[in-house]
Structure formats: C-alpha cells, structure tokens
Amino acid sequence: MGPLELCILFLAAAAQGFLGFGFGIVAMGGLSLLQELHHSAALVNVTGLVTTAGLALILRRHADWRLVLRLAPGAAVGIAAGVYLLGALDARPLKLGMGVTIALISAWNLSIWRPALRAAGSGASRMDAPVSVLSGLFTGLFNMGGPPLIAHVYRRDESPDVLRGTIQALLLMSVTFRVVSASVNGMITESVLHDAATGVVVAIAGAAAGLAIGRRISADRFRPASSLSAHAERLERRRRQELLRAVRRLR
Numbered sequence: 265m266g267p268l269e270l271c272i273l274f275l276a277a278a279a280q281g282f283l284g285f286g287f288g289i290v291a292m293g294g295l296s297l298l299q300e301l302h303h304s305a306a307l308v309n310v311t312g313l314v315t316t317a318g319l320a321l322i323l324r325r326h327a328d329w330r331l332v333l334r335l336a337p338g339a340a341v342g343i344a345a346g347v348y349l350l351g352a353l354d355a356r357p358l359k360l361g362m363g364v365t366i367a368l369i370s371a372w373n374l375s376i377w378r379p380a381l382r383a384a385g386s387g388a389s390r391m392d393a394p395v396s397v398l399s400g401l402f403t404g405l406f407n408m409g410g411p412p413l414i415a416h417v418y419r420r421d422e423s424p425d426v427l428r429g430t431i432q433a434l435l436l437m438s439v440t441f442r443v444v445s446a447s448v449n450g451m452i453t454e455s456v457l458h459d460a461a462t463g464v465v466v467a468i469a470g471a472a473a474g475l476a477i478g479r480r481i482s483a484d485r486f487r488p489a490s491s492l493s494a495h496a497e498r499l500e501r502r503r504r505q506e507l508l509r510a511v512r513r514l515r
Contacts, residue, residue: 289410336437404445
C-alpha cells in the first residue's frame with residue numbers, strides 16, 4: 265500500500281479511537297477511490313477487526329453487554345445478507361450505493377431539521393431488531409454499519425467510556441461476523457492479508473492516538489462532539505439561554 269492509503273487508515277482508526285466509531289466509513293470512503301471495491305472492503309474488514317478488538321479489550325469493563333447480546337442475532341442475519349449481495353452484485357452499482365449511503369448519513373447528521381434523539385433507558389427497545397439488521401446489512405455490504413448503532417446507543421445518558429465501550433463491543437461482534445462470512449465467500453485473499461499486515465500497524469497507532477485525545481476531553485464536551493444530536497443540543501442550550509435572559513429582564 266502507498267502512503268496515501270496508510271494515511272487514510274491512520275485517520276480512520278484515530279476517528280474510531282476518539283469517537284468510538286468512524287473507522288469503516290472513513291476507510292471505505294477513501295480506500296474505495298484508490299482500490300478495487302472488493303479488495304478495499306476485505307482490507308477494511310481485517311484491519312478493522314484488529315483495531316476494534318484492541319479498543320474493545322481496553323474498554324471491555326464499560327460495555328453494556330446485555331445490549332450487545334440483544335443486538336447480536338439481528339446483526340448476524342444482516343451481515344450474512346450483505347456479504348452475499350456484495351459477492352453477487354457488480355461493483356459499479358455497489359460503489360454508487362455506498363456513495364449514496366455516505367451522502368445521506370452526512371446530510372442527516374448535518375441537517376438543522378434533524379429531530380433531537382430522546383434519551384433512552386437501559387431496557388429492551390422496539391428498535392433493537394431493525395437497528396441491528398440494518399447495521400448488519402451496511403456492515404456486510406460496505407463495512408459501514410456504525411451509523412445505525414451510533415444513533416441507537418449514543419442517545420443513552422451514559423459516560424463517554426460506557427458509550428465507547430458498548431460501541432466497540434457491538435462493532436467487534438459485527439466485524440467478526442463479517443470476517444467469517446467474507447472468508448466463507450472467498451473474499452479474504454492473500455493480497456488482502458499482505459496489505460493488512462502493514463495496515464494493521466498504522467491503524468493501531470491511529471486508534472491509540474484517538475483514544476488518548478478522547479480521554480482528555482470532559483464528558484460534557486464529548487457528547488456534543490460525538491452524538492448525532494449535537495446540533496439539537498446546541499439549539500436547546502441557546503433556547504435556555506434566551507429564556508434566562510428574558511426572565512432577567514422581567515426582574
């Protein structure tokens with residue numbers, strides 16, 4: 265792999281270490297422009313497995329394992345379907361689908377009309393099954409199963425380490441399922457393993473850097489930086505400040 269590809273892997277892993285997610289969407293978005301889609305998908309899968317396993321090991325005590333176990337069956341079904349479609353469909357429509365997926369996720373995340381996500385408790389949710397299947401499908405097709413999980417987990421009122429730890433456990437489950445499915449379908453080739461041997465070292469360094477930076481940020485600052493409802497939270501704070509000013513004027 266060239267320096268640009270290694271730089272993409274480093275930045276993707278740094279995002280994962282800092283936010284708890286982002287490796288798949290950053291790595292696939294960059295590498296698929298430089299490599300054949302099936303090769304980049306397998307490479308991201310192998311490097312992502314090692315990177316996520318390291319982060320999950322560090323944060324394992326903070327993970328909500330009950331939630332992980334609830335989401336596992338649906339994710340396995342979605343990943344199996346996604347890997348099958350990746351092998352059955354032509355690369356051109358898949359690249360188009362991946363680009364549309366990235367654009368829609370980015371547009372929704374930046375939209376000022378996006379509704380604020382309500383805080384969720386620790387109990388079972390009606391959204392567990394659809395979220396896990398959708399995330400698995402995105403993981404199987406594009407290695408980008410994170411966004412549905414982020415929307416589902418990061419609305420919980422938990423500490424940054426609990427949020428990161430739970431997401432790492434969920435992503436580790438997903439990428440492990442995908443490695444197994446991709447291996448069965450013959451997608452983990454010798455050339456993929458050769459590139460991964462170099463990429464893993466760079467990805468581990470990036471993840472360590474991102475995690476170190478993330479742990480220097482307070483919980484109050486971490487959630488707006490990582491949550492999909494960051495813009496809604498900023499609007500809510502602004503509304504409260506304006507209300508407080510109005511009350512002070514009345515006094």
